[in-house]
Amino acid sequence: MLKLIQNEWMKLWSKKATWVMAGLLIVLLFASAGITKWIGSTSPAPEADWQEMATMDMVMYQDQLQNPDLGAAQTDFYEQQVAITEYRLANDAAPFETESLQQQVLDSHLMLSLVTLFTVIVGAGIVAAEFSQGTIKMLLTRPVKRWKILTSKYVTTMLFALLFAVITIASTAVAGLIFFGIGDGTFLVWNGSEVVEGSYWAEALKLSVLSLASTWMIGTFAFMLGTVFRSSSLAIGVSIFLMFVGVQVVFLLQRFEIVKYYLFTHTDLTQFYTGFMPVPDITMTMSLIVLTVYFLIFMVISYWTFAKRDVTA
Secondary structure (H helix, E strand, O other), X not given: OHHHHHHHHHHHHOOHHHXXXXXXXXXXXXXXXXHHHHHHHHOOOOOOOHHHHHHHHHHHHHHHOOOOOOOHHHHHHHHHHHHHHHHHHHOOOOOOOXXXXXXXXXXXXXXXXXXXXXXXXXXXHHHHHHHHHOHHHHHHOOOOOHXXXXXXXXXXXXXXXXXXXXXXXXXXHHHHHHHOOOOOOOOEEEOOOOEEEOOHHHHHHHHHHHHHHHHHHHHHHHHHHHHHHOOHHXXXXXXXXXXXXXXXXXXXXXXXXXXXHOHHHOOOOOHHHHOOOOOOOOOHHHHHHHHHHHHHHHHHHHHHHHHHOOOOO
């Protein structure tokens, strides 16, 4: 299996398109930081005292807690934010500046949608390309079971996503250092019983891992479509369409019970740590169960189709 994965990895990186995607990702991340810096320098926002801003935020959190429709996860989020803000004000612990290396690292998970886009392209084409180029016949003549071949391709796709996620965090940090420098401030977290100083790197890693759930599911969906229909263009088109439209459908289905079982209600696991939950009465456990069920469905369809398809024609 390791030899198969190594072979798929080498084939992936032998393509110019893979290097172009890596270079484009880095360029886009640096461009984003550069544009933010330029906008900040040409149209500086009026300076506001951080204590005043924190006080306003705390009032907002307390108002949100009065909402009877809040779910358990949202209630926990706002209660934690109130405790953190109170501690910050009481101990004169200023937050990170918006334009700083630390804040850029914390926000790096927001850029992982680019990783999802590139993963869709790779996942949709890694099987479909073998059929369109006719190399699938040569591949299947080897004394290796089909499920191992397909597994190696799927693992390669996910390793690609993981590598690009690491590149995203690293590039965002370097761009933040170059354009903004290391800022002042203290990162605070709720450890379950009290407010303590935390690591913004650990927080960024946690948010990135949670954000990768979307990359994992949409990439798996694209992989399934590429395997079933043997058309990378169809798989890429449908997957990208759902990537941008799928979340919007959640808001349209908010009033219906079926939204709890809709895939895109659960792909953004960061919602349990940011307080922004379109469907408030779901839990992390429920989301993980729903994602697992969808994953198994996608993989069963992929393996069954790949194992049964006649490729001699």
